Amino acid sequence: MALVPESPSILAVIHRLAFVLAATALLVLAFACGSNEEANNSSQSTVAATSNKSVAFPSLPTSTAATTSCQAPSGTPPEVQVKSYPQRPPLTIDKSHQFIAHVYTTRGHFIIQLLPDLAPEHVNSFVFLARDKFFNGTTFHRVIPGFVAQGGDQTGRGNGGPGYSVPLEPSQEPFVRGIVGMARSNDPNSAGSQWFVTLGDAPNLNGSYTVFGKVVQGMEVVDCLSPRDPSVNPNAPPGDAIIDLAIQEIAPGG
Structure with missing residues (x-):
């Protein structure tokens, strides 16, 4: 006789249904946990990849240093009025005043602050000669790049002068770039009209x-x-050439 499966009782069906539902719930929970772990792993991987990227710093600007552009010579200097003086001019400048020399050349205009506190005799002589138009038409006859630009000689050869000399007035002021000094011969007290600007220290x-x-x-x-x-x-x-060398005198409070 063939054994035919017996029909389950109601209680047995209920137990079996409860078991199936519990098993299904466990499977759903396991799947959900697995999905969350994958999401977390994916998120961590993205953060790690982002953190490992090299930081892009802004590019440094290229040099914008301006280069000096020299203008072509222009203007017509006057003819040199050759002059000679029998003696050094008396000291008449007021050292409490400012003395500014405006040098107008065929290359352009530059300005010198004279220093009467350091060298009153030299400033006095320079102001005297400038006001008498001694320098007008003279040239920068000796220009050594990196060293000096020298002028103030009416002959243009480096051996001229005003007919008198000015004794040395030494100071602690160093000859750095842009300083204005007085030329002389081997005799320290032989300065005259020739002056120079240092182009370097x-x-x-x-x-x-x-x-x-x-x-x-x-x-x-x-x-x-x-x-x-x-x-x-x-x-x-x-x-x-120097077209004009003009002196501006400024009194205190002026």
């Missing part, structure tokens, strides 16, 4: 030559003066 001149001013504006004009050395080529074309 020149410590070898410290204490041996008189400092009587400094360029306070237009140093780029001085840098553009044509190089020239009469000791090497005395027949070179004339240097850049």
Whole structure:
């Protein structure tokens, strides 16, 4: 006789249904946990990848340093009025005043602050000569790049002067770039009308030559003066010329 499965009782059906529902619930919970873990792992992986990326810093700007552009020579300097004086002018400047020299050249305009407290005799002589138009038409006859630009000689050859000399007025002021000093021969007390602007630091001149001013504006004009050395080529074309050298005097409170 074949055994036919027996029909389950109601209680047995209820127990079996409860078991199926419990098993189903466990499967759903397990699936949900697995999905959350994958999401968490995916999130951590994204954060890690983002954290490992190299930081992009802004690019450094390229150099914007301006280069000096020299203008072509322009203007017509006056003819030199050759002058000579029998003696050094008396000391008449007021040291409480400011003295500003405006140098107008065929290369442009630059400004010198004169220093009467350091060198009253030299400033007095320079002001005297400038007011008498001694420098007008003269050239920068000696320009050595990186060293000095020298002028103030009416002959344009480096051997001229005003007919008198000014004794050395040494100071502790160093010859750095832009300082204005007075040229001289081997005799320290032989300064006359020739003056120079340092184009770079020149410590070898410290204490041996008189400092009587400094360029306070237009140093780029001085840098553009044509190089020239009469000791090497005395027949070179004339240097850049001074059209006018004017003195501005400012009283205290003025």
